[in-house]
Amino acid sequence: MTVRVLLASRNKGKLVELRRILDAALGEHAVALVGPPYPEAPETGLTFADNALDKAREGVKHTGLPTVADDSGLAVAALNGMPGVFSARWAGRHGDDEANLRLVLGQLGGVADEHRGAAFVCAAALALPDGREHVVEGRVDGALIREPRGENGFGYDPILVPDGETRTTAELPSEEKDAISHRGKAFRALAEIIAAELT
Secondary structure (H helix, E strand, O other): OOEEEEEOOOOHHHHHHHHHHHHHHHOOOOEEEEOOOOOOOOOOOOOHHHHHHHHHHHHHHHHOOOEEEEEEEEEEHHHOOOEHHHHHHOOOOOOOHHHHHHHHHHHOOOOOHHHOEEEEEEEEEEEOOOOOEEEEEEEEEEEEOOOOOOOOOOOOHHHEEEOOOOOOOOOOOHHHHHHHOHHHHHHHHHHHHHHHHHO
């Protein structure tokens, strides 16, 4: 049985990653994922969970389909958890990965290596047409390096080295990255809920 679920994201890099994670996690419960065919609402929540739920609710409202959405970002200890929910627009323009990354590195320029702790955090939400909702969270802790490394990723991937690793998340092969990533953890947990609710 194929379950039709809307994946409410316009980020191409994220869509590729999320499809891969959900397909692997759901196995025989193949999920047909489509991009949102409606105008994107601004993110106004103060937490990742708020924004993920808002996006999922928008999807249900516009399409009537069960909708999966996420909000994720980088939380830097030395910046009091910022950029957090503002990660995608930290440098002022939404989705300018290079500018966002460079701004964070500039802000941490004088911070010693031992104080460059950070985490990727992801809240993933499922909203159903009958009003039921689920939110799960995943995170990967690590440290920020001083110059980007790696090509297999997007956003802040080239500057975060996960705990226990020597490579950035942009240097990890996709399978290894998915196994430890914040999105991998969150969406594997959400896939179990999707399978229970919709298959």
